[in-house]
Amino acid sequence: MKHLGTGIGWRPEIADAVEKMPGIDWVEAVAENLCPGHLPDSLLRLRxxxxxxxxxxxxxxxxxxxxxxxTRLAALAERAQVLGSPLVTEHIAFVRAGGTLTASQPLEAGHLLPVPRTRDALDVLCENVRIAQDALPVPLAVENIAALISWPGEEMTEGQFLYELVERTGVRLLIDVANLHTNHVNRGEDPAKALDELPVEAIAYVHVAGGFERDGVWHDSHAHPVPEPVLAILADLASRVTPPGVLLERDENFPAPQELERELDAIRATVRTRAPASGECATGTAPAARPADVPAPTRQRLALAQTALLSALVAGTPAPEGFDRARLAVQSRALTGKRADVVAKVAPELPEILGKAYRAEFSAYAQARPMSGGYRRDALDFAERLLLAGQPEDAKTRGELTQWWLERSGPAPLDARPVTRWLRAARFALRRG
Incomplete structure (x- = not known):
């Protein structure tokens, strides 16, 4: 496995600071935010x-x-090629459910949700990883995620689940020690036991990030300093094997560059002082035997379970049997908040137009309308729903929102018809087109 060294998550908000930071060996960029034909100048200079x-x-x-x-696989492969990357990474998670397998409305979570640690889920994951490996031009590494909820009836621990995944597919691992801490607080899982069970030789690199605790629940925010318990888990991992790379993640609430540099120094020191005496490094695993095709009923069983859970989280249907309803409510609110945050990023004019009312209005909209077409479509649908309801009440604000929607949804009207009639006509025309 390529030695990466110490890195930081590249984000547009800190691009200039990252370029000036000493000792940055590599960066990680969110693939979906990159356009291969128009890479940010900062990334080009770094390369x-x-x-x-x-x-x-x-x-x-x-x-x-x-x-x-x-299509998503091809896009990920293209970004790896354009960037000359030694590997690509993704998550062990589901992000959508419903559709053909369940003959139900497609639903999107807008965030990463945990898979059940069952034989069915592992069989499906192994085949999906194999499909991705075949489509990608470089090795794939997959990340353990943070979770607020636990699936009932799980058959394996996280370490056992990941060990068997690697054994069956040869995939590499991106171990997020902050997520191990999150799962310790939220699900009572022992990070040391997880590390005991992991195939540490398969580690491609490690994520380190911050979060916060509220009412006994740890939120993996990527917007707070790295806490000591996360560094302690990193130290435990580094005492077992020297990871090829370690990366600091920060997505929001960016501090001064000097603060990020101090966190990077702490990460370097933790890895350096706890390196195993033998100097053993993670080196990757040999290609595994090709997994057998997953029977259709196995995928359908998993689809039904995931759709029931996601529907409860984003569409207000009853909680599936065996889940903690209070914890589901926390997860549901977290998904709504994440959805509002991302819509505000892809359509920053909306919170500017609506002001302080934006979050409350979006929350009310999201509870009644699950996302099914991506964040940009979500932003348009949110604005449309407000306008069709005669909102906002202030005429000037309503006019600004109307203009914003019209500029992004179709041609300007030819007369002064009421906005409701125009919106309905435009929507019908767009669907026919």
Whole structure:
């Protein structure tokens, strides 16, 4: 496995600071935020200096019941090639459910949700990973995720689940020690036991990030400093094997560059002082035997379970049997908040137009309308729903929102028809087109 060194998650908000930071060996960029024909100048300059760039996917949904989408896989492969990356990474998670396998409305989580640690889920995950490996030009590494909820009836621990995944597919692992801490607080799972069971030789690199605790629940925010318990888990891992790379993740609430540099120094020191005496490094695993095809009923069983859970989280249907309803409510609110945050990023004009009312209005909209077409479509649908309801009440604000919607949804009207009639006519025309 390529030695990566110490890196940081590249984000547009800190691009200039990252370029100036000493000792940055590599960066990781969210794959879906990159356009291969128009890479940010900052990333191009980093590459020219010899800094490795790794695309990190968030929307493939390898843990979902459906086979990986060919278009998403092709996009991930293209980004790896354009960036000259030594590997690509994704998550052991599902991000959508419903659709053909369940003959139900397609639903999107807008975030990463945990897969059940069952034989059915493992069989599907192994085949999906194999499909992704076949489609990608470089090795794939998959990340353990943080979770607020636990599936009932699980058959394996996280370590056992990951060990068997590697054994059956030869896939590499991206171990997020912050997520191990999250699962310790939220699900009572012992990080040391997980590390005991992991195939540490398969580690491609390690994520380190911060979060916060509220009412006994740890939120993996990527917007707070790295806490000591996360560094302690990193130290435990580093005492077992020297990871090829360690990366600091920060997605929001960016501190001064000096603070990020101090966190990077702490990460370097932790790995250096706890390195195993033998100097053993993670080296990757040999290719595994090709998994057998998953029977259709196995995918369908997983699809039904995941659809029931996601529907409860985003569409207000009853909680599936065996789940903690209070914890599901926490997860549901977290998904709504995440959805509002991302819509605000892809359509920053909306919170500017609506002001302080944005979050409350979006929350009310999201509870009644599950996301099914991506965040940009979600932003348009949110604005449309407000306008069709005669909102906002302030005429000036309503006019600004109307103009925003019209500019992004179709041609301007030819007369002064009421906005409701125009919206309905435009929507009908768009659907026919």
């Amino acid at each position: 020219e200096r010899g800094v490795t760039v790794v695309p990190h996917g968030v929307s493939l949904g390898l843990g979902g019941a459906d086979r990986p989408d060919e």
